[in-house]
Amino acid sequence: MEGPAGTLGNLELADQLFLRLASPGPTLQTSGDRGFVPLLARSWTRRDSVTLAFDLDPRARWQDGVPVTARDVVFTFERAKNPAIAPRLVGLLRNVSSVTAEGDRRVVFRFARSYAEQLYDATFHTAPLPAHLLDTMPPEAVAHSDFVAHPVGSGPYKLVRIVSGQFVELAANESFFLGKPKIERVIMRVAPDPDARINLVLSGQADAVDNVIPPLDNIQRIQSDTSLRVIPVSSPTIGFLLFNQKDPRHQDQPHPILSDIRVRRAITLGLDRQLLVHAVFGSYAQVPYGPVSSILWIRNGAPKPTRQNVEEAKRLLSAAGWQDTDGDGVRDREGRPLMLNLSLPTTSAVRRKLAALIQEQLRQIGVGLELQQMEFPLWIERRTAGKFDIDFAGTVQDPSPTGLTQAWSCSGGTNVAKYCNPRTDSLLDVAINTRPKGDPAQPWIAALRQIEADAPATFLYTPFYVYAVRRRFRNVSIMPASSWLMLREWSDSR
């Protein structure tokens, strides 16, 4: 049963146990039918604009020796589309109208409409489960069943044991149809604290560590150990300052300061984003163009983000009527100072450090910023209720750009700042629903240009996740969408 927090650790473990039909290739291209890597599905063919047929690899077996069949795929999607079992998946699979079997080896997906990411939707969100073990079990019984403790998957590794709060032990699946993994025993240790994770690898108790987070001292500590190799990987994370378009006190009215596009653009132009990012992440992050993290394929071909222009920022503020009439360093208009609250969660050290730097840079253009640090649940509650001037948001994106509609279209479910431009909606709609003959990124980039022009947010950073792996391991590759997905191809030279 799907939990509310499909934590990354759980998903990455699932990727070792259960194989998907196919996975996006190294570029993480989600649009169209090409560029995907076959896994359980040996191949796929398009029958028409709303129908895809997958042929399963006849060598594919469950870890109990039973062949993987079309019935497993049909069963899995029936369960995945049940809102009582998987509410999150139901939303992600809303365009999959039916999944049917044609014999044991062929499965046919029909979609509600023609769009570019049908293959992605059919393969990315869930991996097939063994129907022969689960179809007699009531859905609500699965969470407490023996299958959860001893899952039978189709992936390269088998679960040996889970020691709660400590580690998960995996063993190579000797009959894995794509080749037995070269590393026979894998232990995934649990250490939520970043210092503890680094200590585990530096003390020799672990061979690899994921996501070494700032401060930069942490990365320097890793680099000081010459037996370790530092590997930066594109990440799905993006951080930005989100401007509320509505007055937080009277949400049927426009925001008294931020509804003016000149103020929003002035804030973006007043910030030296490259400097901010470098101060916190060193060379391990980039300034994005639009709400695009470094794993989204649409970043290719996007323009460079605008650089700081203090004079233009000051001019825009003056043009909007904001002048420093009393000489206190903060601009004002009709007796009201240009003061804004910046809400951020106390749990994010990165955002806390950046917020202090942003406050200082905005002071240079006469914008006063009051930092409101709050406990994470309270921050989320206020954010969702639209009770903020500027929200320091940090979100994680799926490889598909279609998720952008949730936050940046008028009716988007997570559009808490109430940004609304019908032209942006139209451009996003075109990008999602057309199957362009040329570069598929271009319709998306047109939408990004519009979002940048409207300045509903200042897009600050998309970091690289920094991994460290012992040098003795060969053929190491780390995938941005699922870090240890290619572990089966690593080898140990020792």
Place this chain on the structure above:
Amino acid sequence: MRGWLLGRALQAVAVLAIALTLLFFLMRAAPGDPLSRASEVRPLTPIELAALRARYGLDQPLGTQYVSFISGLVKGDLGVSIEYARPVTALLAERLPATLLLGGSVLILNFTVGLWLGVRQAVRRNQREDRWLTAVSLLGYATPSFWLGLVLAWLVGIKLRLLPAAGMEDPLLSIDAGFGVRAGDVLLHLILPALTLSIVSIAATMRYQRTAMLEVLNLPFMMTARAKGLPEREVIWRHGWRNALFPVITLFGLWLPILVTGSVFVEAVFAWPGLGSLAATAVWGRDYPVLMGASLLVAGLVVLGGFLTDVAYALLDPRVRLA
């Protein structure tokens, strides 16, 4: 004595029930949404949120949720964790042994080494040993345990590689390893976190015991014991120490729950899989079922601590029973 014990036990149960009821409603009165963690990674749409709210009963009126909690509690069911999607009782049962091992070790070290050193200091009042131990105990008391933990992990675990820097057991140990090997391995992992917590708590106990013992040493019954020709060791430990135990027994009652909840930082630094880190994550994510389960344990320990303290007082001092 039996009637007194029964009355005191009933009082403890009543206190526990009131505490749990207050905790239930106060937690829900605090700002924050229990599904906030679910929105942390990928923001959820209102439809997805509504479905999850219904699954965890969060869409029910507060009174209905309370009745559901109490009826579950009576049956030994604390509900399902919102964060982990697993039964709370199973989560607590998995984490409790690690917490009891760490907390118990610290408690034993605290009330053996701490008491012994406190008595030594009092007996050697104003001598060089007393002054040194006072300085050391003040230094220990002033040291933040999370900082001490980081330093010990770096120095002993990483630089010297004498002990494991994190974790509770070596996962590479064979599944077939014998009990002795496993126990030795856990003991090695236990040393650094237990030392980190003990240094601070021993320092506090030493100070309490020293002060209590100093008050007793000059009382007339001590002079009587010496006048009877009893050996000094017997005078100190049998006559003096027994009467200097009362403040320390109170301290024991206070330490009991703190050792379960107060090791959050140390558990984090040493990746120790105890209840403290589970409770901290639950507070952060407003995971009500886990919070109530952890609160039940802590409230139970507070009540138990008070109960044991009263019983110890009664055993040591007949006047308490008579009163």
